[in-house]
Amino acid sequence: MTFHHTILDNGLHLVGEDIPQAQSVAFGFFVRAGARDETPEVNGVSHFLEHMVFKGTDKYSAEDVNRLFDEVGANYNASTSEEITMFYAAVLPEYLPETFAVQSAILFPALRESDFDTEKQVILEEIGMYDDQPTYVAYDHAMQQHFSGHPLGQTVLGSRESVGALTSTQMCDYHRARYAAGNIVLAVAGKFDWPTIIELANEHCGHWPAGGADRLVTPAITQPHRLWMTRPHLQQQTVVGFCPAPSSSDPRRFAAEVLSIIVGDDSNSRLFWEIVDSGDADAAEINFHEFEGTGAFLTFLSGEPEQTASNLAAIDRVFAAVNRDGVTVEELEVAKTKLATRLVLRAERPMGRLGQLGGDWLTRREYRSVETDLEELRSITVESMRSLLDHFPLTLQTVVGVGPNTAIEW
Amino acid sequence: MTSPSVRSTRLDNGLTVIVESLPEVQSTAFSLWVPAGSAYDPSGGSGMASVLCDWMTRGAGDRDNRAFSMALDRLGFQHTEQVSASQMSFGGVCLPEKLAGSMQLTGDMLRAPLLVDDEFEPSIASVMHELQAIEDEPRQKVMLELVRRCYPSPWNQPPEGSVKDVETLTPDAVRSHFTRTICPANAILGIAGRVTFEDAVTAARAAFDSWNTPAAPLLTAGPRGERFAHLHAEAQQTQIGLAFPAVAYRDPDYYAAWAAVSVLSGGMSSRLFTEVREKRGLVYSVYATLSTLRDSGAILCYAGTTNERAQETLDVMLAELARLRDGITPEELKRSQALAKSALVMQQESSSARAGAIARDWYHLGRVTSLDEVQQRIAALTPEQVVDYVKRFPLTEPTIVTIGPTALKT
Numbered sequence: 023m024t025f026h027h028t029i030l031d032n033g034l035h036l037v038g039e040d041i042p043q044a045q046s047v048a049f050g051f052f053v054r055a056g057a058r059d060e061t062p063e064v065n066g067v068s069h070f071l072e073h074m075v076f077k078g079t080d081k082y083s084a085e086d087v088n089r090l091f092d093e094v095g096a097n098y099n100a101s102t103s104e105e106i107t108m109f110y111a112a113v114l115p116e117y118l119p120e121t122f123a124v125q126s127a128i129l130f131p132a133l134r135e136s137d138f139d140t141e142k143q144v145i146l147e148e149i150g151m152y153d154d155q156p157t158y159v160a161y162d163h164a165m166q167q168h169f170s171g172h173p174l175g176q177t178v179l180g181s182r183e184s185v186g187a188l189t190s191t192q193m194c195d196y197h198r199a200r201y202a203a204g205n206i207v208l209a210v211a212g213k214f215d216w217p218t219i220i221e222l223a224n225e226h227c228g229h230w231p232a233g234g235a236d237r238l239v240t241p242a243i244t245q246p247h248r249l250w251m252t253r254p255h256l257q258q259q260t261v262v263g264f265c266p267a268p269s270s271s272d273p274r275r276f277a278a279e280v281l282s283i284i285v286g287d288d289s290n291s292r293l294f295w296e297i298v299d300s301g302d303a304d305a306a307e308i309n310f311h312e313f314e315g316t317g318a319f320l321t322f323l324s325g326e327p328e329q330t331a332s333n334l335a336a337i338d339r340v341f342a343a344v345n346r347d348g349v350t351v352e353e354l355e356v357a358k359t360k361l362a363t364r365l366v367l368r369a370e371r372p373m374g375r376l377g378q379l380g381g382d383w384l385t386r387r388e389y390r391s392v393e394t395d396l397e398e399l400r401s402i403t404v405e406s407m408r409s410l411l412d413h414f415p416l417t418l419q420t421v422v423g424v425g426p427n428t429a430i431e432w
Numbered sequence: 433m434t435s436p437s438v439r440s441t442r443l444d445n446g447l448t449v450i451v452e453s454l455p456e457v458q459s460t461a462f463s464l465w466v467p468a469g470s471a472y473d474p475s476g477g478s479g480m481a482s483v484l485c486d487w488m489t490r491g492a493g494d495r496d497n498r499a500f501s502m503a504l505d506r507l508g509f510q511h512t513e514q515v516s517a518s519q520m521s522f523g524g525v526c527l528p529e530k531l532a533g534s535m536q537l538t539g540d541m542l543r544a545p546l547l548v549d550d551e552f553e554p555s556i557a558s559v560m561h562e563l564q565a566i567e568d569e570p571r572q573k574v575m576l577e578l579v580r581r582c583y584p585s586p587w588n589q590p591p592e593g594s595v596k597d598v599e600t601l602t603p604d605a606v607r608s609h610f611t612r613t614i615c616p617a618n619a620i621l622g623i624a625g626r627v628t629f630e631d632a633v634t635a636a637r638a639a640f641d642s643w644n645t646p647a648a649p650l651l652t653a654g655p656r657g658e659r660f661a662h663l664h665a666e667a668q669q670t671q672i673g674l675a676f677p678a679v680a681y682r683d684p685d686y687y688a689a690w691a692a693v694s695v696l697s698g699g700m701s702s703r704l705f706t707e708v709r710e711k712r713g714l715v716y717s718v719y720a721t722l723s724t725l726r727d728s729g730a731i732l733c734y735a736g737t738t739n740e741r742a743q744e745t746l747d748v749m750l751a752e753l754a755r756l757r758d759g760i761t762p763e764e765l766k767r768s769q770a771l772a773k774s775a776l777v778m779q780q781e782s783s784s785a786r787a788g789a790i791a792r793d794w795y796h797l798g799r800v801t802s803l804d805e806v807q808q809r810i811a812a813l814t815p816e817q818v819v820d821y822v823k824r825f826p827l828t829e830p831t832i833v834t835i836g837p838t839a840l841k842t
Contacts, residue, residue, distance in 0.1 A: 085710075094770060151716050151736055258565060258568050299490075
C-alpha cells in the first residue's frame with residue numbers, strides 16, 4: 023500500500039492509498055459541511071443539498087445523472103453527518119474517468135426550483151420514515167438535549183418546519199459558503215494510477231472556486247438532561263444516553279474505542295453479561311462518537327418497558343465499577359484483538375478504506391495506515407485506560423427514552 | 433474476469449465442503465448451512481429453531497457460556513448465527529491463521545452444545561425481544577407479513593415464530609428438536625478467502641468429522657395466507673408490501689427474472705425509483721427484490737410513504753409493475769448488465785460474500801456457478817427474453833399487505 027498526496031492550485035487536497043490486489047477503485051469527495059455548520063433557520067440544508075447534488079447541473083439532468091452512474095455499474099451514494107457530507111462511488115477501474123467526470127460536475131448543482139420542490143417531498147418522507155423508528159427518534163433527541171445551545175445539537179435531517187420553510191436561495195448561499203476547494207478532500211482507494219487521478223482532478227475540479235470555510239468549534243458544556251417521549255403503542259422502551267468523551271483530535275480516542283468494546287460491545291462485554299445475556303434487556307451497547315472539539319459515549323438500551331428502571335440501575339453499577347477499578351489486562355487484550363481484526367478486515371476492500379482515508383485527512387490533515395492504527399492500538403495499557411476514565415468517566419448524563427413509559431426513576 | 437478456483441468434497445458424515453481460494457484478500461470466511469430453519473418447527477412450536485440457535489451459542493464442548501464467548505473473541509472471529517425459513521446458518525470471517533480455531537469452536541457448537549437448563553430462559557427471552565422489536569419496526573413487519581401470504585407453509589412463517597408458541601416451549605422439546613434437525617447429512621459448508629483447498633478441508637475435517645446424527649425429516653408444502661391484508665397501526669407512514677410469483681433460483685429462467693427485477697429496481701435509473709421517488713417525490717424508500725426458496729420464488733416490492741399519499745403510491749407502483757410486460761429497452765437491459773458485472777467483480781473482494789454465495793449455489797443447484805458463467809448468462813440476455821418471461825409471470829396479480837392507520841383500495 024502506498025500513500026499519495028497532492029494539492030491543486032485552488033487548494034483541493036487529493037489523497038490516495040493504492041491497494042494493489044484490489045479489483046475496483048473507490049473515490050469520494052469529503053466536504054466539511056454538516057448540521058453543525060448550519061444556522062437554526064436552515065437546519066437540514068446540508069442533507070437536503072446532498073440530495074439536490076444528484077439532481078444534476080445545466081449539462082446533466084437528474085435522469086442523466088442516475089443513468090450515467092448505472093451505465094458503468096457504479097456502486098455509489100452519499101451521506102451527511104453532523105460534520106461531513108460525503109459523495110462516493112466504487113467502480114471497475116476502466117470506468118473511473120467517466121464516473122469521475124459526472125461525480126465531480128454534480129458537486130456544483132443547478133439547484134433548479136422544480137427539482138427542489140419535488141425533492142423536498144422526498145426529504146419530508148425521509149423525516150417521516152425515521153420518525154417511525156424509535157432508535158432514531160431517541161438518538162436525535164438525545165443529541166439535541168446533550169448539546170443544547172451548541173451547534174452539534176442540530177439534527178442532520180432538520181425538522182418538518184425548517185425543511186418545509188427552506189428556499190433554494192438559502193441553499194445556494196449555503197452551497198457557495200461551504201463548497202469551496204479548500205473545504206473539500208478527494209480521497210481514492212483501491213486500484214488506480216496516481217498521475218491519472220491528478221489529471222482527472224485538474225480537468226474536472228481545477229476550476230472550482232478556491233478558499234476554505236470556517237467552522238465554529240466551541241467547547242460543549244453539557245448538563246444533565248432527562249426527556250421521556252411517551253409512545254404508548256410501542257412494545258419496547260428505547261433509551262439513548264450520552265456523556266462526554268475525547269474529541270476527534272484527541273489521541274485518547276483509541277482508548278475510548280477500546281473502552282466502548284470492553285464495557286458495551288454487542289457480545290462478551292460487561293453490559294452484555296450484566297443484562298443482555300440474562301435476557302433482561304434486548305440490547306445494551308456503548309458507541310464512541312468523535313467530533314471536532316468534543317466527543318461522546320453513546321449508551322443504547324432497548325427492552326421491556328417494565329425492566330427499564332432496573333436495567334438503567336444495572337448500567338449505572340457497571341459504569342461505577344469500571345470508573346472506580348479500571349479494566350483488567352485480560353479484557354483489554356481481548357478488546358484489542360477484536361478491534362485489530364475489525365481494522366484489518368475493513369481495510370481489505372476499497373470502500374472500507376475510503377471513509378477513514380478521507381475523514382482523517384479532512385479532519386486532521388493526517389494519513390494513518392492500517393499499520394499505524396494497529397501500533398497505536400497495541401500501545402494501549404491498563405494505565406492509559408485508567409487515565410482515560412479519570413478524564414472521561416462513563417455516566418448516564420443525558421438520558422432520552424422513547425416508548426410506553428412516561429418517566430423512569432432508578 | 434478470471435474465475436477463482438472452486439473445489440468441493442463430501443465428508444463421510446454427508447457434510448459437503450466447498451472451497452474457493454481468493455489469494456488477493458486478507459481474510460478467510462466460512463458459512464455453514466444446516467437444513468434446520470424455522471420451516472422444521474413443529475406445529476404449535478413456532479420459534480423453536482430460533483430458540484435452539486440462541487441456546488446453542490451458550491456454551492459447547494468443555495466451555496460454559498462465558499468461556500465459549502471468550503474463546504471466540506480471543507480468535508477475533510466475527511461470527512454470526514442466523515435462522516431463515518430453510519436454514520440455520522453459522523459462520524463468520526477471521527484472519528486466515530484463525531480459521532482452524534474458529535471452525536473448531538463452530539464444530540463444538542454443532543456437535544456438542546451444552547444446552548443447559550439455566551441458559552434456556554434467557555434464550556426464550558432473546559427471541560421474545562426480537563418479536564417485540566419487529567412489532568416496533570413496521571418496515572420489517574410488512575415484509576414478514578407479505579412472505580406469510582405469498583409463500584406456502586411451512587416456509588412462510590417468520591423465523592422468530594409467535595409469542596403464543598414461544599411461551600410454551602420447554603427445554604426438553606427444544607433438546608429433542610436439536611437431535612432431530614441439527615445433522616450433517618445435507619449440510620453445506622462454504623469456505624472462501626485466503627486459504628488453500630487442502631488446508632480448508634483439513635480444518636473442516638478436524639471440526640466436523642465426528643459430527644454424526646441421523647438425517648432430518650423432509651417437508652411438504654401447505655397453504656399460503658390470504659392474498660390481501662391490512663394491519664392497523666398508528667404511524668407517520670403507511671408501509672406497502674407487494675408480492676408476485678416468480679421462478680426459483682434453479683430455474684433456467686432465473687436470470688430473465690433477475691433482469692426484470694433489475695429494470696424495476698436495480699439502480700437509481702430503474703423504473704420504480706424514477707417513477708415513484710424521482711418524478712413524484714412520493715417516498716424515500718421504494719424497491720423490488722427477487723426472493724427464492726428451493727422450489728419457488730417471488731418478487732417482493734416495498735414502499736413506505738406518508739399516509740395521505742399512500743393510495744397514490746400504491747397506484748403508481750401497480751401501474752409501473754404491470755407496464756413491464758409492454759417491453760423494456762436495450763439500454764435498460766444494458767444498464768442492468770453493467771450493474772451485474774461490477775457487483776460480481778466486487779463480490780470477489782469479499783471473502784464472506786463468496787462463502788455465502790457458494791453455499792447458496794450448492795443448496796439450490798448442487799454445484800457452484802462460476803462468476804464467468806453468471807457473467808456470460810447475464811450478458812447473453814435479450815430484451816425479448818426478459819419480456820417473454822414477464823408475460824409468462826405477469827406482475828398483475830399481487831399479494832398486498834399494508835400497515836398504517838387506513839386501509840387502501842386494492
